[in-house]
Amino acid sequence: NAGVTQTPKFQVLKTGQSMTLQCAQDMNHNSMYWYRQDPGMGLRLIYYSASEGTTDKGEVPNGYNVSRLNKREFSLRLESAAPSQTSVYFCASSEIAGRRNSPLHFGNGTRLTVT
Amino acid sequence: DAKTTQPNSMESNEEEPVHLPCNHSTISGTDYIHWYRQLPSQGPEYVIHGLTSNVNNRMASLAIAEDRKSSTLILHRATLRDAAVYYCILPFTGGGNKLTFGTGTQLKVEL
Numbered sequence: 001n002a003g004v005t006q007t008p009k010f011q012v013l014k015t016g017q018s019m020t021l022q023c024a025q026d027m028n029h030n031s032m033y034w035y036r037q038d039p040g041m042g043l044r045l046i047y048y049s050a051s052e053g054t055t056d057k058g059e060v061p062n063g064y065n066v067s068r069l070n071k072r073e074f075s076l077r078l079e080s081a082a083p084s085q086t087s088v089y090f091c092a093s094s095e096i097a098g099r100r101n102s103p104l105h106f107g108n109g110t111r112l113t114v115t
Numbered sequence: 116d117a118k119t120t121q122p123n124s125m126e127s128n129e130e131e132p133v134h135l136p137c138n139h140s141t142i143s144g145t146d147y148i149h150w151y152r153q154l155p156s157q158g159p160e161y162v163i164h165g166l167t168s169n170v171n172n173r174m175a176s177l178a179i180a181e182d183r184k185s186s187t188l189i190l191h192r193a194t195l196r197d198a199a200v201y202y203c204i205l206p207f208t209g210g211g212n213k214l215t216f217g218t219g220t221q222l223k224v225e226l
Contacts, residue, residue, distance in 0.1 A: 004158075035216070042202065042216035043159065059215070090158050101147045101166070104214060106158030 002026055004107035006091050012113045013081045021076040021110050023091030031094045032074035033058075033104065034066060036087040043090060049074055081114045088112070119203045124221040127193045135188040135220055137203030142183050149214060150177065150188050152199040159202065159216070162188065198224045 007022045025032065030051045035043040035058075045058030049068040063085060065077045074093075078085060088111050092104040120138040127133040139148065147166050151159040163170055163177045165186070170177040176189040190197055202219040 040218070042218045045215065092158075101164055103149070103161040103164060104151075104159070105161065108156075108158050 004091055004093055004105050006089075006107035006110050008110060009108070010111045012115065013078075014115055015082060017081050018077065018079050019081065020078075021089055021091075021112075022073070023075065023107060024073045025091075025093040025105070026072065027093060027095070027105065028071070029093035029095050029105070030071070031096070031102075032068065033092040033094075034064075034074070034076045035090045035092065036060065036085075037090060037109075038087050046076065046089075078112075081112075083114045086112060086114045119205060119217055121201075121203055121217065121220045123218070124223065126223045126225065127190075129194060129224055129226055130192050133190040133193045133197070133222065133224075135190075135201050135203075135222065136185065137187070138185045139203070139205055140184045142205060144183075146205045148177070148179060148183075148186050149204050150175070151202045151204065151216070152197075153202070153219070154196075154199045162201070193222075193224045195224050195226070198222055 004025045033048040034046040037043045044060050046064050047066040049055045052071045055066050067075045088109045090106050090109050092106045094102045094104050096102045147164050149164040150162040152162050153159045163172055163175050165177045165179055178187045200219040200221050202216050204214045
């Protein structure tokens, strides 16, 4: 049981390049989330998907797009990377949308550097 | 959105209990209090959550004040592997599981 799997683990981009971060969960969870974590800061929510077929903005959505491909997969796309997007990106999932007591399960992150 | 306040860092000796405090004075009546921890170079890990009553699991205990404006995560016997950043968090207002993480408490455990 792998839980939440993120690929790639590391990535270096040049300013203006695009890429997609992949996330998959094998726990049959309804909700999925993308967070970013900058040095010395907590996690900030970028986008989330309460259920398959829906996506919504979080705190810091600018510069990103997401796709909930199916129940298992939730991808994050940077169309034109900027140095300010250098960060560690975490994907998470939870069992039931809309229930505040449903814990989040996190992947181990993608470390992205934009030069 | 309801905010939480935690000390930036705390220290403990191995094998001793640790009490990690959190203030959440603007908590709403239906907000669960969640605790997560993050080990170096890993994603956050769920620890425990509760609403009104004290809660226990294999990892920790959660003591919630009667007025729910504060809570304490209790690690009964700290080990070196418990050295991590501990986050006390509440959901966004508006429902769902959109958890907002602050900067947490860095727990250092010494021999």
